[in-house]
Amino acid sequence: MDPDASPARLNPDGPGLPADTLDALRILTRAVEQSPVSVIITDPDGVIQYVNPKFTRLMGWTPDEIIGRKPSVLKGGYNTESFYRDLWNVIRAGEEWRGLFHNRTKAGEFVWELGSISPIRDEDGRITHYVGVKEDITELKRLQDQLTRLAHYDALTDLPNRALFMDRLAQALARAHRRETAFALLYMDLDGFKDVNDTCGHAAGDALLGAVARRLQEAVRASDTVARMGGDEFTVLLEDIHSPEDALRVAEQIRAALAAPFPHGDAECRVGISIGIACHPADGTDSDALLRAADGALYQVKRAGRGGIRFHGETVG
Template sequence: MTNKQQAFRAVELGDGKALSLRTGATVGQVAQRNILRCDPSTPLHEAAKRMWTHHCSCIVVFEEDQMVGIWTERDAICLDFTVPEAIDWPIRQVMSSPVVTLSSDTPLEDLATRVQKHGVRHFVVVDERDGSPQGVITQTDVVVHQGMEHFLTLRTVESVVRRDVPRLGEERPLSDAPQFMRRSVSDAVLVDYGDGDTGIVTERDMVRFVASGLKDSPLGEVASRPLFTVPASESLARTRDLLAERGLRHVGATDDGRIIGIVSFAEILSGIEVDYLRELGRVLRERDVALAQSRRSLHVAEQIIENSLQGVMITDSDGVIQRVNPAFTRLTGYTPEEAVGRTPALLSSGRQGPEFYDKLWRSLKERGHWEGELWNRRQSGEIYPQFLSIVAIRDEEGRVLHYAGQFNDISELKRREEKIRHLAYYDPLTGLPNRRLLDDRLAIALANANRHGRKLAIMFVDLNDFKYINDTYGHQAGDAILEQVAARLLGAVRAGDTVARFAGDEFVLLCLDPHTEGELERIMERVHTLMATPFPLEGRELALTVSMGQSVYPDDGETADDLLRHADAAMYEAKRRRNRPLGEKEGRSEIR
């Protein structure tokens, strides 16, 4: 990144140092005093060039001293970069209007709420007396001046990292970047290079491209590289300071050296909302603070609670609900009228026993907080998982006044976790355990067999001449045969045994605690019987033979590798001795 780019990125950060929020500070005290201006007829490339030259993230459009619009870095990604003449359009065609303003006496604590309420990142600050423009204040100022050091120190990058940021190849045209930013509501895209390096293109870069002339170049030629990164375990306070020190607004998050997403000032701001409920407890305890400051702080807390996407429930010291927010109603189905005056027991699903709630209350009384997962019930009767955090709010003498709880519905998270787990441990075609899950179950079975002096057996099953099926009837037909084979093998084993797809047309049977050698022979005979029935395929019946080999713990080996190797070798010996070719006719399959 060039020094010019760094200077451009640093402008909203002032001197690059994170400042603490002063009691009673207003947006007028923090706002940037110089407003970059232009008239409605100014060509877009000229406006962008002024922004780049003056290191500003927005330009305000005036017509005869009247504000009529604003053009920001976010607006830059709305341009069609495949239309070169777009840079010559007058700015009136692409500006945002009307301009959102804030009175200069607006408390700085209100700024985060205003950002969320209006969905914008730039406000023009006007004089509270005559409404004349005084300066510009941005979302970045919320993070730099918000004064929540204890929150940012306790939270890590991993808690707010944006993992769904678009990633494009270096060969993709520049015009693709703004399209992906708009679709994903992102202010940046990552650029992956063939050499393993990663770069970034941001909204601010789009302004630079407009200023220098629209050229639909490959992203690899214009991206800033390499991407500056921090570990996902780094604190948000340190990350914010690093962004300020380096004049950046984005940083990559890594886990074991792999980039898992990015963090910007927007993500840090959203992270503040999650923890602000605890700030409510601090405000209630600090009775020595001036009444005016208390009212402002409580106003911020009220707005955050009301606008939070998490359900919030506040009870008295006896656990009787006194207040809920709109998200509570959306998530549970209970209106404030139905919830206030009752206890949280109205949400109980019955899945957690008395011991669970005893432990919860013990944690609240001893430590003042509790958080964890539990199952609750909506008004409709639906049971769903949620993540709940409860904080005890005390007075100056340590007496509990209230309990404040906030929760999220984590049903979708649970579904994703289950899907990922299934993809990791099960074969997508047959639904059988894959090799990874077989290894896990075999390790557990060996440990139990060793501890209790029992046996276990491994059986390799290989389909003979399976390539003939794929070559003759196609891979779709081969997949259909594999699904049928899997179903029949499941019918051959006992409850508690495992059938796994090892690789291709090879299957493994893990038989636990076979009491006699005859029991293994009976399992092999069941496989023989089930495989002897011809397989229906495209209106015909196909005879199929298999080769099998087995090994027994501890007779043939004491480790998983030894048992698998011996069973595999026995199977291949059986395959070598087989002499019956595959035929498309009715007949018995062979187990050799």
């Protein structure tokens, strides 16, 4: 193949070539045409010169439709402009680039492709083309995302679980230290949840936990983290508060949100909530100290009769 010619069609039958060279070219052509991964060749400016059949099957663009266009038509929107700048800097320097593409098919469906792009040089070392080889990993990416979500979110309530909450708490501590700001941690336990389980059954209890999770999220800001720590225990992370009174206000909103009965078939279920509050930095400057302080405050609420709100070291309601 002439490196200066458009390889829109891979033609191994060039004139005057030795038989063994022609055989090698035919094998190479068949390998590319029958490849289980997408192959795309562009000129030095990124204009598409060739795509193999796998590309057409995956992306929906025929050679006649895509040749002469730039790969930017395939962008799915996830990769940033700096991503593409870095890519071009690498391949223009004559190096191979590897990475993950988020692309869009002609029909508008999103695909994830693991790919590499390499320069093709002529006998003088001049870059004449780039070849991209990409493997569709959309299903693998979906499964990975699903596993990641299962590892970080509670399956019953779809709230962050303990592991993700601890990660968010560590990030909040780092931000608060950097910005010299305060935040609050609310540790909460449902009152009367065991009675619902015993009276109405575990299915009703599970449904109730899901409904409680939704009300908790509605009672706080979108930027706040609501998590299920396990059982009927929940936490809320309130960042960028100006005073403990801000945390108290949110705690009262939560208590009010859960005061209304929860529908259960033709009947209703009622639960209350006890809340312990710890504030950073007054009650601790690390995750363990803050959790102990909030949990200790919650324990004092429970001892006093439930349904209350208590700061670490102080009863407020």
